[in-house]
Structures are given as C-alpha cells and as structure tokens.
Amino acid sequence: MLEVKDLWFRYGAPANKGYVLRGVSLRVDCCVACLLGPNGAGKTTLMKCVVGILKPERGCVMLEGQSITDMDCRSRARLVSYVPQEFTVKFPYTAFEVVLMGRNPYVNTLQGPRAEDEAKAREALKALGVEHLAEKPFTSLSGGEKRLILIARALAQDAKLLVLDEPTSFLDYRNKIVALETLRRVSRRFSKPALISLHDPNLALLFCDEVFLMKDGEIVAKGKPEEVVTRNNIRRVYGIKVRELRVNGCKLIAPENALFGAT
Amino acid sequence: MDKAILKLTVFFIFLFITSLSVGRLLFPPWHANALDRTIITYVRLPRVAAASLTGAALGLAGVALQNIFRNYLAGPGILGVTSGSAFGAVLAILLLPPNPAAVQLTAFVFGLMAMLLAYYLARLAGGGILALILAGIVTSALFSACVGMVKYMADPYNKLPAMVYWLLGSFAGTKWSDLAPAVPPLLIGVVTLLLLRWVLNVLSLGDDEAVALGVNVGLFRALTIVAATLATSASTSLAGMIAWVGVVSPHIARLLVGYDNRRLVPASALVGATLLLFCDDLARTLSAAELPLSVMTNFVGAPILFAILVRRRACLAGS
Numbered sequence A: 001m002l003e004v005k006d007l008w009f010r011y012g013a014p015a016n017k018g019y020v021l022r023g024v025s026l027r028v029d030c031c032v033a034c035l036l037g038p039n040g041a042g043k044t045t046l047m048k049c050v051v052g053i054l055k056p057e058r059g060c061v062m063l064e065g066q067s068i069t070d071m072d073c074r075s076r077a078r079l080v081s082y083v084p085q086e087f088t089v090k091f092p093y094t095a096f097e098v099v100l101m102g103r104n105p106y107v108n109t110l111q112g113p114r115a116e117d118e119a120k121a122r123e124a125l126k127a128l129g130v131e132h133l134a135e136k137p138f139t140s141l142s143g144g145e146k147r148l149i150l151i152a153r154a155l156a157q158d159a160k161l162l163v164l165d166e167p168t169s170f171l172d173y174r175n176k177i178v179a180l181e182t183l184r185r186v187s188r189r190f191s192k193p194a195l196i197s198l199h200d201p202n203l204a205l206l207f208c209d210e211v212f213l214m215k216d217g218e219i220v221a222k223g224k225p226e227e228v229v230t231r232n233n234i235r236r237v238y239g240i241k242v243r244e245l246r247v248n249g250c251k252l253i254a255p256e257n258a259l260f261g262a263t
Numbered sequence B: 001m002d003k004a005i006l007k008l009t010v011f012f013i014f015l016f017i018t019s020l021s022v023g024r025l026l027f028p029p030w031h032a033n034a035l036d037r038t039i040i041t042y043v044r045l046p047r048v049a050a051a052s053l054t055g056a057a058l059g060l061a062g063v064a065l066q067n068i069f070r071n072y073l074a075g076p077g078i079l080g081v082t083s084g085s086a087f088g089a090v091l092a093i094l095l096l097p098p099n100p101a102a103v104q105l106t107a108f109v110f111g112l113m114a115m116l117l118a119y120y121l122a123r124l125a126g127g128g129i130l131a132l133i134l135a136g137i138v139t140s141a142l143f144s145a146c147v148g149m150v151k152y153m154a155d156p157y158n159k160l161p162a163m164v165y166w167l168l169g170s171f172a173g174t175k176w177s178d179l180a181p182a183v184p185p186l187l188i189g190v191v192t193l194l195l196l197r198w199v200l201n202v203l204s205l206g207d208d209e210a211v212a213l214g215v216n217v218g219l220f221r222a223l224t225i226v227a228a229t230l231a232t233s234a235s236t237s238l239a240g241m242i243a244w245v246g247v248v249s250p251h252i253a254r255l256l257v258g259y260d261n262r263r264l265v266p267a268s269a270l271v272g273a274t275l276l277l278f279c280d281d282l283a284r285t286l287s288a289a290e291l292p293l294s295v296m297t298n299f300v301g302a303p304i305l306f307a308i309l310v311r312r313r314a315c316l317a318g319s
Helices: A042-051 A071-081 A095-106 A115-127 A143-156 A173-189 A201-207 A231-238 A256-260 B004-021 B034-066 B079-094 B100-124 B129-153 B158-170 B176-195 B199-201 B207-211 B217-237 B245-257 B259-283 B293-318
Strands: A002-009 A021-028 A032-036 A058-063 A080-083 A160-165 A194-198 A210-214 A218-223 A242-247 A252-256
Touching: A002 A042, A021 A042, A021 A058, A021 A210, A021 A218, A032 A042, A032 A173, A032 A201, A042 B079, A058 A173, A071 A080, A071 A095, A080 A143, A080 B207, A095 A115, A095 A143, A095 B004, A095 B199, A095 B245, A115 A143, A143 A160, A143 A173, A160 A173, A160 B158, A173 A201, A201 A252, A218 A231, A231 A242, A242 A256, A252 A256, A256 B217, B004 B034, B004 B245, B004 B259, B034 B176, B034 B199, B034 B217, B034 B245, B034 B259, B079 B100, B079 B129, B079 B217, B100 B129, B100 B176, B100 B217, B129 B158, B158 B293, B176 B217, B176 B259, B199 B207, B199 B217, B199 B259, B207 B217, B245 B259, B245 B293, B259 B293
Parallel strands: A032 A194, A032 A210, A080 A160, A160 A194
Antiparallel strands: A002 A021, A002 A058, A210 A218, A242 A252
C-alpha cells in the first residue's frame, strides 16, 4: 500500500545543510503502523512528505505502486487522508461541515458536494458514534470530540490509507484510549491501513501492529511492537532506562527511576 | 434556496425599487410620468445599478479574502488594491485634462498593478499567507505615500478638491457610459468568486489541510485573489474609495446564514449590495448637498461592526 524509499528532506534547502529525514525507508500494508521517537526525530516531516504537503529532496513515496509526485492533488487525496497534529479552525463551521470537507477529492469544485457526499459524511459521523455532534460548531467541541470528528472526516475522504499525526495529543487519558481504540476498529472494519505517530511507547505496545522507531531523521528499528519497544532501543533513542513488565501477557515498559527511585 | 438568502433577495429587490423613487423628486416608479421615467432611466437606474454591483463586488471580495487569509478583518484593501487604485485616480487627475473615463481606467490598471506588486513581493519574501499579508501592507503603504505626494503637488484650487472628492467616493452623476467599461471585469470577478464558494471552505482551513484534502492551493488562491482584485479595482474605478462595506458585509451575512461559504458567499454579495445601496440612498437624500459615500459607509459600517462584536461576545458568554 504505502512504500517510502530512501527519503531525504531538509527545510530551507539548499542553504540549510541539516537534513530532517536521512534516507528513510518503510512499508505499510494492512495494519495500524506507528512512528515512535523523540521530539525532532522527523515524524511529522515524514508524514507531511507521505501526504504530499512537503516535497522530498531525494527518494520517493509510492501509494499503491504509484509515485505521489506523478499524481495530481485530487488523485493523491483519494489515496491518503491526513489528520494533522494541531487543527485550528479559524471559522466555527459545524462538525458536519468539517466532515463534509473530507469529500472534497470527489466533489466538482464549481458545483460543491451533492446529496450522496452529504450521505457519506453522515455515515462517517455515524460510524464513529458522533452524529449527535453534527450541528455543533467545531470550535465549541472538546479536544476528544474534535479528534473524533477529524477521524470521521478522514473516513469520509474514503482514502485507502489514513495518516494521523499524534492522534492522542492534547487528549486526557480516557480520550486517548477512545481515539486509539476507534482508530484500530476503523482500520480493521474498513480494511484501511493507518500510519500514526505516538509519543507513548506503551500506547504503541497496546494498540499498534507495527512500530517504526525514529531518531535524528532515521529509522533505527522496525517490526512488531514487542520486538521494537525494548529496553535497549528505548535507552538508545530516548536516553532513559526502562524496565519491561508483563501484565496478562501484554508487554509494557516503565521508567526505572519511577519504579525504584533515582539512583 | 436557503430561506435567509431568499429573504435577503426579497429585501434587496424592495430596496432597489424604492431607491429608484427616492431623491430630490419623490415619486413611486409605477406612477411615473414621462419626466420621471427619463430620470429613472438616465439618472437613477445607472446609479442604483452601480451601487448594487459595487456593493455586491465588495462584499464578495471581502468574504473571499477573509477566507483565504483566515482573518475576520481582511477586506478588499488588504493587498493594496484600493490604495493602488487611489494612486491611479489621483495621478490621472493631476496629469490629464478632466476626463472621468481616464480616471476610471488608470484607477483600474493601478489597482491590478498593486496586486501584482504585492504578489511579487510576497514571492520574494518566501511565499505563503503571512508573506502575502505583509507584502499587502508594504504595497498599501507605498501607494498611500504616493497618493499623499500627488495631493501635495496638486493645484489646491482645481485639482486637489477633485482628488479629495474622488477619494471620498460617490455615485453622483454615474451614467450608463461610466458603467459600461467597469461592468465586464466586475462581473468576471463576481461570477468567479460565486463559483469558487465551495473551495473557499477548504482553503479557509489553511494550506496544509487544503493540500491534504486535494486542493491545488497555489492555483485556487491565485484565482481567488485575481477575481477579488478585478471586482475591487472595477468597483473603486467606478465609485472611488468605499470604506467598510467589504469588511462588514461578510460579518452581517454570517449572522444570517452561518459560516459555510456555499451560503455565505451569495449572502455576502446580497448584504454588500443592500448596504451600499442604503448608504447611497442616505448620501443623496439626507441633505440638500450630496454627502460623500465613504462618510456614509463609515457612519453606518462602524456601529454595525461594533454591534456584531458585542453580540458575538454576548453569545460567547452565554455558551
């Protein structure tokens, strides 16, 4: 589905010599895949390259075997939908209007959405159980509700791949779990692979099928969450010591300092 | 059709017909004698049509620019178009023999030049919305300084009053022959903006969002700006500088139909046309001498915007 080959990117090229992405390669097929890594590792930049917002200097992004640079933006938007980390709607559109905008790649620009697009938007709201929010101004919703509406928009976009940049940011603990459970359910029910970025390795262990561990613009480990989120990898990437725990067969990690006090 | 838009249309048509009958001579259009009909055909109809078209164009340009700049206070002047038009007009008054057509043409051309200059400066500054806003401020300041310089050099007995009169805006003496050259660019701008109303929704989310939703941001933003500039330049060339209508009309329209541009854009055009028509009616009936249009739009627009702000604050407090 998604294949990224040897991607190099830097902001402000050619004056800036520091690459944010340094030969990143990955492949996502049918699962919830997660980019894990510290701040500044290049996760958001990689996602923006995948959805075509940023143009890489070298390397390519292939969606369904086609390079995204050869596609026009409408065709690309039919293949990949994107939910950004921060979403600041300036004008208080209703939640329904925000979800309806997800139909843009299928809409005749001069005519606007048709009845079937509105039906798709309502379906997406229903699939996430947030149809009661439809007529509320998006700006008046809570962080968790906003995130669900944006996932509904990504669903209404009917793209093959979902890309969500930190879908749990600004959410309380309950809403984090709700957002990730919903995402996993949607990904499985509609057979849509999802590429997400997370900051909490435990959430990656609990909700993701594949993890790409990033540091300084490179992927330093990839594979099943249990194979990637290890004591050594966490120490190497985040510079902290953790202890691996097992709860009901599930692997989790906890910082040693918190468990045993600072040494 | 949306109920609110239907009501706005009915109200606008009512005001349009009423405007034909008010003035120094007061008569209902359906009881007009031969003289009245001549007045309507050659004096009032071109004036009322010009006010309606100009108001609609400014309302549309305002709502389109507020969306693409994601700024409630953006107006048709944000890219320096009105300042450019003002410079073109005062330059023509200074250098050419008195000729309204020449003033109209130079105002239009300089308005377009100001937009191109702002766009070029924004590209030099790295592109993007912020660069465009800053380039608009620079362009506006530059042309305002040029206007000041031309006024300073103008003959204070003949040329300067003509400049001040033009800068304050007016539809007095508008004839069909004045309307003819301004209407094609104005209509191209108006129709284009009406057609772009859906994509304005997506553009208002910001560049990254719009790209991810499949919009060619560069193309549609440029189309919107060119259409808004055509509408604004043609309006300014026809009526002079008109303050507030472009900024206030979208705010009134939002109170009536909400924020979705599919309804907001036509509503904003109707509100702009109604508001400017109303201000022009006041300008020509309130006193024996005709009042400058910009004075009226300032008097009417400023309190309306303040009332909207108070109402919005009350709504926020209540929610």
